[in-house]
Amino acid sequence: MMRARAxxxxxxxxxxxxxxxxxxxNPPTGTGPSDxxxxxxxxxxxxxxxEALFRRYARLALGLSYRIMPYDGEIDDLVQxxxxxAFERLDRLSNPQAFQAWLSxxxxxxxxxxxxxxxxxxxxxxxxxxxIDADEVISKAxxxxxxxxxxxxxxxxxxxxxxxRVALVLRRVERLEIPEIAEHMGLSVSTVKRRLHAAEERLxxxxxP
Amino acid sequence: xxxxxxxxxxPDASEPRIDRLWSNVSERLEGRSGRGxxxxxxxxxxxxxxxxxxxWQGAAPPAGSSxxxxxxxxxxxxxxxEPLAVTLLDGSKLSLAARSEVSLQRNQPAAVSLSLARGRxxxxxxxxxxxRFEVRAxxxxxxxxxxxxxxxxxxxxxGLRVEVRVxxxxxEVVSARRPGVVARVVxxxxxxxxxxxxxxxxxxxxxxxxxxxSEAPSKPEPVSAVxxxxxxxxxxxxxxxxxxxxxxRRAGDATxxxxxxEELLRLYPGDGRASLAAFELGRLRMDxxxxxxxxxxxxxxxxxxxxxxxxxxxxxxxLVSVYAAQGNFAACGRARDRYLAxxxxxxxxxxxxxxxxxx
Numbered sequence: 001m002m003r004a005r006a007x008x009x010x011x012x013x014x015x016x017x018x019x020x021x022x023x024x025x026n027p028p029t030g031t032g033p034s035d036x037x038x039x040x041x042x043x044x045x046x047x048x049x050x051e052a053l054f055r056r057y058a059r060l061a062l063g064l065s066y067r068i069m070p071y072d073g074e075i076d077d078l079v080q081x082x083x084x085x086a087f088e089r090l091d092r093l094s095n096p097q098a099f100q101a102w103l104s105x106x107x108x109x110x111x112x113x114x115x116x117x118x119x120x121x122x123x124x125x126x127x128x129x130x131x132i133d134a135d136e137v138i139s140k141a142x143x144x145x146x147x148x149x150x151x152x153x154x155x156x157x158x159x160x161x162x163x164x165r166v167a168l169v170l171r172r173v174e175r176l177e178i179p180e181i182a183e184h185m186g187l188s189v190s191t192v193k194r195r196l197h198a199a200e201e202r203l204x205x206x207x208x209p
Numbered sequence: 210x211x212x213x214x215x216x217x218x219x220p221d222a223s224e225p226r227i228d229r230l231w232s233n234v235s236e237r238l239e240g241r242s243g244r245g246x247x248x249x250x251x252x253x254x255x256x257x258x259x260x261x262x263x264x265w266q267g268a269a270p271p272a273g274s275s276x277x278x279x280x281x282x283x284x285x286x287x288x289x290x291e292p293l294a295v296t297l298l299d300g301s302k303l304s305l306a307a308r309s310e311v312s313l314q315r316n317q318p319a320a321v322s323l324s325l326a327r328g329r330x331x332x333x334x335x336x337x338x339x340x341r342f343e344v345r346a347x348x349x350x351x352x353x354x355x356x357x358x359x360x361x362x363x364x365x366x367x368g369l370r371v372e373v374r375v376x377x378x379x380x381e382v383v384s385a386r387r388p389g390v391v392a393r394v395v396x397x398x399x400x401x402x403x404x405x406x407x408x409x410x411x412x413x414x415x416x417x418x419x420x421x422x423s424e425a426p427s428k429p430e431p432v433s434a435v436x437x438x439x440x441x442x443x444x445x446x447x448x449x450x451x452x453x454x455x456x457x458r459r460a461g462d463a464t465x466x467x468x469x470x471e472e473l474l475r476l477y478p479g480d481g482r483a484s485l486a487a488f489e490l491g492r493l494r495m496d497x498x499x500x501x502x503x504x505x506x507x508x509x510x511x512x513x514x515x516x517x518x519x520x521x522x523x524x525x526x527x528l529v530s531v532y533a534a535q536g537n538f539a540a541c542g543r544a545r546d547r548y549l550a551x552x553x554x555x556x557x558x559x560x561x562x563x564x565x566x567x568x
Contacts, residue, residue, distance in 0.1 A: 033488075037520045041485070045296065048455040050238070054231050059222045062230075066220035075220060076230060083234050142217035150214055173214045 039096035042087065050087055057100060058083075061107050068111040068169050070137045070154065071130075078114060082107045101183075108166060108184040115162035129158050156199075156206050164199040167192055286311045288328070297321060301342070304331040329361040333448065336378070346371045348385035349402055353378075357446070357480075358394075368404030375399075377446065377477060447477040451486060458489075463497035474510070484514035488524055501531050522548075526557035533564045541565035 033041070033052070041049030061082055065075040086103050093102050121127045134154040138147055153172050157165050163185070170181045182192045286295055286305055293305040297313075301321065305311060309328020315321055323330070325346040334342055334353045342353035346362040347369035357377040363370040373382055379395040384402055394400045445453070454469035470490040474483055491507035494500040508524045508531070515521075525548040532541035542565045552558060 033520055034523060037523070044294075047235075048452075051231060051235070051459070054234060055227065058227045058230060062220050062222050062226075063215065063218075067215060067218045070218065070220075076226075076233075079230055080234050080237065084237055087234075087238060137218055139217040139219065142214075143212065146212055146214055146217060150217060154218075173218060175213065175215070 034097065035099040036096035039090055039093060039099050043090045053087075053099065054083055057103055060100065061103060064104060064107050064174070065111060067173050068108070068166055069114065070132055074114070078107065078111055082110045085110065105184040105186070108170070109186055112162050112166050112185065115165060119162060131155075132158055152203060152206065156203055160199055160202065163187070163191075164195045164202075167195040168199040168203070171196055286313060300335045302333040304333075306330070325360050325362045327362055327364065329359055331357075331359040333357050333446070335448075336446065349373075350383045350385075352381040352383070357477075365404050370404060371402045373400040376479065445472075447473055447480040447482050450476070451482045454486070454489065458493070463493050467493045467498060484511050485520065487511035487514055488520045491524065491527065495527060495531055501535050504531050522552050522557070525551065526561055529557075529561050529564050533566070538566045 033049075035053070035056075038049045038053050038056075042053060058079065061079045062075060065078045065082075069075055069078060082103065086099075086106050093099065118127070122129055132154045134151045137154050138150045142150065149172065153168060157169070160168065166185060167181055170176045170184060171178075176184070178192055178196070179189055181187075181196075182189045185192065187195070286293060286303070287310045288305040288307055290307055292307055293309075295303045295305065297303065303311070303323075306329040309330060310326040311328075311330050312324040312326065313322075314324055320341045321343070322341075323344045325344060330344070332344070332353070334357070344351040344353070344360050346360050349369075349371045351358070351360055351373055358373060358375040358380050361370075361372045361374075363372075373380060373394055375394050375396050375398055377396050379393055382392045382394055382400050384392075386402075392400055450469050450473040454466045454473070457463075457465035457469060467490055470486040470493070473480070473486045474490070477483060487507050488511035491504045491511055494507060495504035505528065508528050511524045512521060512528075525544065528544040529541055529548055532538075532544050535541075545561050545565050548561050549558060
């Protein structure tokens with residue numbers, strides 16, 4: 001499963017003919033130009049390189065978006081906005097090989113903005129909160145203990161402020177370390193700790209019988 | 210069974226959804242590009258209204274990047290110490306050599322007109338019969354019939370020395386010194402006018418091909434110093450072949466993609482896309498077509514053509530793999546040593562070391 005964490009080098013293996021090893025969320029490794037090569041070609045205006053980057057990481061972006069905002073009607077926009085932002089600012093990516101981690105952080109920050117906007121709309125009465133249907137979101141194949149933890153997280157999410165919500169998903173679902181969460185969210189480590197502490201407190205309270 | 214929670218919270222990520230998302234992203238990218246043009250057009254109009262010109266300095270975009278230029282009545286393109294790549298309204302590309310200057314006098318769908326003040330400009334012009342494309346240098350006018358050529362203007366005592374080199378297709382050259390005379394210059398030929406030499410044009414030897422001899426371009430047709438002005442039929446450009454290959458690849462037609470890359474390498478061995486085409490051809494032959502010998506030839510060619518650093522690393526790693534798969538351990542060992550010499554800490558270094566039968 002592709003995680004949002006900063007990537008290790010893309011492949012420890014030389015390119016293999018099959019590209020085997022790709023999973024639903026995990027881009028195939030070693031089956032073509034490296035990310036750095038694609039980024040450089042995309043910067044030079046090659047449309048095929050942008051498409052290759054998109055197809056390589058669309059599932060990663062979709063998965064991460066969905067786990068933060070499990071509303072099928074909205075994540076398409078989130079994914080599209082994230083890639084557009086990335087493609088229009090490729091020149092700012094100092095390490096082209098780090099495209100995956102950079103895109104992940106763009107998805108996280110774009111999701112945060114959308115969540116803040118949603119909460120504002122709730123407060124203004126422009127839209128109504130819609131509880132997340134945990135049964136719909138969590139796969140039935142999940143082991144019981146994993147499903148239980150996910151359920152407690154997703155049943156709480158809609159009640160959390162945006163930053164607490166994103167931090168909690170990155171910690172509890174994506175299993176990122178705090179410095180990684182800070183990097184993805186563009187916050188300091190101490191701010192992330194505070195947000196996580198608050199979210200975990202709410203989670204504990206929600207779990208109490 | 211994995212215990213990774215993220216594994217159990219997954220959206221629909223089917224191919225049709227990915228296709229639809231890409232289609233939307235692609236359209237929005239094009240749309241934003243259009244908005245950018247309007248903005249640039251406004252900049253051009255403001256600059257013109259202020260009595261100035263739209264000026265782009267070569268140092269502005271990063272090396273290797275491309276700048277899009279919108280329709281503007283007065284635009285001056287000027288490169289500093291680095292070359293400047295520019296894409297015009299119709300997709301035609303200019304590459305301005307370092308310390309060169311060209312005025313974009315017209316950049317409209319029906320007509321493009323450039324004036325080279327100094328230095329050299331290389332052009333890759335999208336063929337459009339309905340559009341007139343001209344480049345002026347001093348009293349020389351070059352009308353574009355084909356696609357790839359360069360114009361160089363060098364100040365010399367008594368005026369400009371103007372040189373027109375054609376890499377692909379054909380152009381027509383008119384000099385004010387010989388009114389009514391149209392010289393047709395075709396691929397591989399060079400047209401030259403020196404100051405003080407009365408209306409003379411001469412042909413220089415074509416540039417040496419940069420590709421392997423087996424795939425060098427065919428000999429150019431004989432020059433005719435004065436030719437009719439009708440446009441000649443021109444085959445697909447390097448860009449068209451590259452895009453055709455990409456489309457075939459995306460459609461799952463590996464054979465068609467390989468054919469287009471082969472054609473590109475045969476017709477345009479000196480094109481900027483050739484090295485990448487060779488790499489992609491090697492990848493297709495290796496991954497999809499089961500042609501290991503062909504893959505080796507293409508990958509070696511990509512390396513010889515100085516494919517970009519990241520592609521080069523992949524190409525060298527692939528050569529190790531394909532030699533190993535062939536059982537050619539001597540060649541595999543050489544390829545492995547070559548990879549490790551270039552990329553001792555490369556992303557494939559650990560795996561490459563274990564190839565070649567452990568030797």
